Amino acid sequence: MADNQNLEVLQAPGTVFFIFGATGDLAHRKLYPAIYSLYREGKLAEDFAVIGVARRPRTPEEFRSDLYDSIQEFCRYPVKDGEEWARFAEHFEYKSLDIHNVDGYRELREHTEAMEAKYGIPGNRLFYLALAPELFGSVSLNLQKGGMLESGGWHRLVIEKPFGYDLPSAEKLNEELNQVFKEEEIFRIDHYLGKEMVQNIEVIRFANAFFEPLWNNKHIANVQITLSETVGVEERGGYYDHAGALRDMGQNHMLQLLTMIAMEPPSRLLAEDIRDEKVKVLRSLRPYPTEAEVKAHVVRGQYTEGEAGGKVLPGYRQEDKIDPNSNTETYFAAKLYVDNFRWAGVPFYIRTGKRLPVKTTEVVVEFKSMPNNVYLGQKHTLAPNLLVIRVNPMEGIYIKINAKNPGTESEIKPLAMEFCQSCQVGINSPEAYERLIHDAAHGDSTYFTRWDEVAAAWSFIDRIAEAWAKAPGEISHYPAGSWGPKEAEELLAQDGFKWWPVNGQEEDNVIWIKG
Structure with missing residues (x-):
């Protein structure tokens, strides 16, 4: 239920959010608190899941503890402990992944399908790459090779700046992304x-x-x-x-x-x-x-x-x-x-x-x-x-x-x-x-x-x-x-x-x- 009944609430469709760079500073300071705020305001219903992806190993308990600390420190809403927090944290899973290993993406696909079945998510997948720009192209290609883009819903890629170092490097990066995603599926963030x-x-x-x-x-x-x-x-x-x-x-x-x-x-x-x-x-x-x-x-x-x-x-x-x-x-x-x-x-x-x-x-x-x-x-x-x-x-x-x-x-x-x-x-x-x-x-x-x-x-x-x-x-x-x-x-x-x-x-x- 939304915290503020006066807010105009438009719920997001059922989606699996993938945070690549899940242990990084951007995820910790901005992304997890943002997702919690959306949940508190009713803009995320119960048909969502978040899968954090990074190289370093993390148990589910360690990941959710990091998640709690992130929201406690940086979110504009205080954490509601007890049953509500447990229900929210259940939607979060962690996957240790070498982003250059295609087999890891196949394992991620199986993990994702289990989450989609659990929460009734119709195959909508949003990939947020909180990574260095030089990795955008290879991760996109491996998402395709690993079968991560074969679900029945939509697929969208969200990427952070800098988008290239100059026009030639930006053009090269864009060509790499367009091999996998259409322009309307690419969301380039300028947080301003x-x-x-x-x-x-x-x-x-x-x-x-x-x-x-x-x-x-x-x-x-x-x-x-x-x-x-x-x-x-x-x-x-x-x-x-x-x-x-x-x-x-x-x-x-x-x-x-x-x-x-x-x-x-x-x-x-x-x-x-x-x-x-x-x-x-x-x-x-x-x-x-x-x-x-x-x-x-x-x-x-x-x-x-x-x-x-x-x-x-x-x-x-x-x-x-x-x-x-x-x-x-x-x-x-x-x-x-x-x-x-x-x-x-x-x-x-x-x-x-x-x-x-x-x-x-x-x-x-x-x-x-x-x-x-x-x-x-x-x-x-x-x-x-x-x-x-x-x-x-x-x-x-x-x-x-x-x-x-x-x-x-x-x-x-x-x-x-x-x-x-x-x-x-x-x-x-x-x-x-x-x-x-x-x-x-x-x-x-x-x-x-x-x-x-x-x-x-x-x-x-x-x-x-x-x-x-x-x-x-x-x-x-x-x-x-x-x-x-x-x-x-x-x-x-x-x-x-x-x-x-x-x-x-x-x-x-x-x-x-x-x-």
Whole structure:
């Protein structure tokens, strides 16, 4: 039974979920808690099973103990001990498997059929590969060879980023997957698309009559997208020194947020129509054809030793598993243009980096300023109006307008009217993976990335990466705990703009009305 009777409950069809990489960090922190939340809300009935697959041996008792610890620590619902927990945990089994051994998949097939018979599952199988991308192709092929795709229901493959390292590697990986799965059976996860406020962008834009008429180059001066992290590379040094901020965040999260802001309204509320519009945005991005163009529009940075909260922070080159001479970027900012009728001439500024002062994901839409030579503009410096969408960690939106300061004769100050979704009493906002796993089970691909979307994003990013590869030493540095290189400020200043303060860094001269 669902915990919250007010929730709109759409139960997933009877499905066996296979978690490859069942003992890994992603499964422990995100996937198991998401499945438990779906169960608690009634979105998973009793006709489901989860089979964890990994190389290391685990008894069923050890696996379920790990499962309990995972949910206890990371789930937004507390564990209900006793009969309900026992009933939930019964649906979980573990299979130790060498993913390169086809015979193991045949054993897995027998194990699966027994679970399907036990819970009345009609052969629907969802394979979640929480593995390194280079294993996607071989696992898919072995699923086919081992008879795992011969059941009577549907079969779907869910894969995590990174989807390739560049366009050629992504194309090779896609060809491998297409030997086994059709495009409509492949669900490429970008977990940012599962976040509540990212999905709310569509509603804010297309469900409010006073936004859509203003959502164009006649009224919007610029758009800023910030995705900042306070952490360094942590345990990901080996991967990160190979990827860098451009590939780790730019090709997926940053461009996905941009497409949600810039897309045209789809003609129908169908997944393919929505994804069509996002691809059009990526194809409309103005390319940087020369190294000089890249240098003029993109800032590349790396953090050095710094300080935050009274704590000394090491530089990137001092981090574990990092080459002491590395020129891998931990920060990048770029000025992008979407060359279509709606957005022609409007700069989109994006930035992301590690060891920045605040952890946040925010979109700022800055509207064009009022004329400064007529009426109130003659006497007052009027701040531009802003629409700010806060995606993470605080969810919400606020609108900044100009208003008379109460108690004064004619002083005008910026006033921010805020809706804080995270602050609402009783709201227990779903995690991104809950929505995405539920959608994949239903075959709803709206918030997953299609192949042509991935290819268009890589095609744009590769031009930047190629220019950087030709001049590896041309990298700016910034102290850990700062907002990045000074060149990122100059990128906006040359257009007469500035980066707006982000979550937790509100301006002192703004009157806040919070709700």
